[in-house]
Amino acid sequence: MVPDSGHTSMAPSDKTARALRIAGWLTGVYFCVELGLGIWTESVAVLSDAFHTFSAVGGVLIAIVAGRFAKRPATRFQTFGLIRAEIVGALVNGFFLRGVSARRSSLNPLEGVLGNPAVVTL
Numbered sequence: 001m002v003p004d005s006g007h008t009s010m011a012p013s014d015k016t017a018r019a020l021r022i023a024g025w026l027t028g029v030y031f032c033v034e035l036g037l038g039i040w041t042e043s044v045a046v047l048s049d050a051f052h053t054f055s056a057v058g059g060v061l062i063a064i065v066a067g068r069f070a071k072r073p074a075t076r077f078q079t080f081g082l083i084r085a086e087i088v089g090a091l092v093n094g095f096f097l098r099g100v101s102a103r104r105s106s107l108n109p110l111e112g113v114l115g116n117p118a119v120v121t122l
Contacts, residue, residue: 016067017064017067017068020060020063020064020067021064023060024057024060024061024064027053027056027057027060028057030053031050031053031054031057034046034049034050034053035047035050035054038050051100055096055097055100058093058096059093059096062089062090062092062093062096063086063089063093065089066085066086066088066089066090067085067086069082069085069089070082070083070084070085070086
């Protein structure tokens with residue numbers, strides 16, 4: 001903190017960072033298990049949910065990185081430090097999610113060209 005800046009730190013606490021790391025690991029392990037089960041059972045629904053979980057893992061990782069940047073101390077030129085890194089992290093997460101949805105939307109026109117696969121029901 002810069003002397004006489006009068007600003008208090010709003011960076012995330014160590015307890016919050018630890019909780020994010022635990023959430024990231026647990027969600028990542030869940031993603032791997034779900035992906036493996038989806039491939040093993042050839043279930044499109046489970047695979048879809050696995051990649052939904054993957055987007056959650058990405059969001060947690062972005063939050064962890066942004067939190068580390070936000071903990072950097074203030075300097076003469078950055079009187080608040082990098083506390084706004086968390087806002088930039090949220091923006092990056094939004095672009096990541098938009099990219100995932102755009103990728104999915106770009107696959108829809110191919111279904112008309114390639115034809116829909118037969119769905120076997122019991």
